[in-house]
Amino acid sequence: MLPTDKFLKLGSSSKLFFGSSRKTRIISASALFLAACAFGAAGVAPMAPDAADLPVKSITEELAIPSLSEQIAKLQSDDQLYIREERVRSGDNLASLLNRLGVHDDAAAAFIKADRVAHSVLNLKAGRRVQAQTNKDGQLLRLMATLSEGSNQPIRNIVISRDGNQFTASESAAAMERRIEMHTAEIKSSLFAATDTAQIPDSIATQIVDMFSTNIDFASDLRRGDRFNVVYETFWQNGEYVRSGRVLAAEFNNAGNKYQSVWFDEPGSKQGGGYYTFDGKALKKAFLKSPLEFSRVSSGFSMRLHPIFGQWKQHKGVDFAAPSGTPIRAAGDGTVDFVGTQGGYGNVVVLKHWNSYSTAYAHMSRFAGGLKRGMKVSQGEVIGYVGSTGWATGPHLHYEFRINNQPRDPLSVDIPNAQPLAGAELQRFRSVAGEMRHRFALLNPQDENVKLAAR
CATH class of the missing domain: 3.10.450.350 (Nuclear Transport Factor 2; Chain: A,)
Known part of the structure; x- marks a missing residue:
């Protein structure tokens, strides 16, 4: 028998041993339980067929490998x-x-x-x-x-x-891939310097100038810190950039003023569409200042001594001197109301426009091919050519601008903007404008954060 003191020591040490290994015993028991479960699962699983019972057949085949010299000779004989x-x-x-x-x-x-x-x-x-x-x-x-x-x-x-x-x-x-690109830039010296820094094509910069030139003088009005956003299309072929397309939307912040423009497709328009503000108002003017691209005013809207009759009479239009054959453009979108010869006007075309506006073009040498009454024409479309038919002493265009059939001076009248969108077209436009607003928000996340904070 062991001495009592030794027994006590052993008992004490045993107690310590068993107390410190309780966690070990729990883990060991859990492992044994899981092993038993696994054995049970293995015991009920269906056994696969004995692979030793399957027939085995050995196949031996000798492969002919061509020599390297033969391969080189074959390549040399082929046209490269x-x-x-x-x-x-x-x-x-x-x-x-x-x-x-x-x-x-x-x-x-x-x-x-x-x-x-x-x-x-x-x-x-x-x-x-x-x-x-x-x-x-x-x-x-x-x-x-x-x-x-x-x-x-x-x-x-x-x-x-x-x-x-x-x-x-x-x-x-070419089968082109159309992509939509978005850029934002800040003015530090000039518009073209900013577009170069932002890698925006020059053709897009030119469109931006044309778009906002009625509100911004890009030669003198730009300020350091002005910003603009632009969304435009580009065309690619086989992963290569080919060219830029049309500006789809633009936003310009100039000296604290914000100007916006959105392109809207109009299938009935010969131009394919036009630019509008975000509330659906047309940006372009309803009428051109001059139906001729290059000309000079030879006689204004005033009393004058008639060059043929020698009497003082009211000149109810503006004469633009130009060489015979110069193309004459429709001043605005409209419908041909008259085309033919009319007394002292000679060969004349009269166009009816929206909201009681009409324009007349006289002394033409000839009309544009296929022009006839009832035909729709678009602003800038050629309707005839300068001549000297009727009461004219030389080649020029006599141009009249009328409101309710009353002649007005086209050089001083307040030219309205083109007719705004309405009805179903306005609803369709709002969908397009909404998408562009979202794109601008992505380009200016800080603006969106300000809006969310304000709510």
Whole structure:
């Protein structure tokens, strides 16, 4: 037997041992329980068929591996094609471009210079991508390029192909991907400096000037710290930027004043649509100041000595001197009310516009082709050409602006804005304007935060 003191020590130490290992015993018991459950689950699971009972068949096949020398000889015997891509550089001519493309083909160069379609390659702007396919001797087999001549011109793909010793050139409309881009910028020196910093195309900057020029003098009114937002479309082909399109919406903060504009598609308009404020009011004026693009006023709206009859009479219009054949534009959207010859007016066209406005264009040499009564015309559309028919001593346009058939001076009358949207068109416009408001909010998150705080 152990001595009592030793027993006590052992009991004391045993107590300490069992007390410190209680957590260990709980974990061990849990593990045993889970193991039993797992064994039970394994015991009831269906057994797979014995793989040893499946038939096994060995297949041995010898593969012939071609020699490396044979593969090299085969490649050398085939015609090798090379594809190279370059971008047009400023100052490039046909020779320098073809040389960088690895084309050494006098016949191809001669064809490009002589063929009307192929010659378009010489009109490519700097930065445009050109791709050429040649053989190992540098003979041109195929050349492809994309031609974009202007924002309003269709984008064309030019393909030059070789068949033996003959070349052909074809062009087709490019399948473009349209994207919507949004930018914001701050004026530090000038508008174009700001657009350059924000990587906004110059064509978009020009549209911004045209859009807000009736409210902002961009030469003198801009202030450091003025900001603007713009949403516009761009067109891409095969992941390459081709050109910018139309400004879809713009917002300009100038000296504390905010000006906004939204493009709205109008299928019935020959221009395709127009710009409006966010409440649906047209930005463009309803009438042009002058129906001629380049001219001078030779006789104003006043009493004058008639050049033919030698009597003082009220001149009820404005005469614009211009060479015979100068195109005459419709001053505003309207309907042809009269087209023909009318006494001293000679060849004359009268247009009826909205809200009792009408305009008359006299002394024309001829009318625009197909013009007839009842036809709708759009502002800026050519309706005839300057002449000297009727009571005229020389080629000029006699232009009258009438309200309720009463002549008014077109140079001093307060020209109204175009007719505002209404009805179903206004509802459709509000949907478009709402989307653009959301885009502006994304460009100016601080403004949106101010609105939320105000609520």
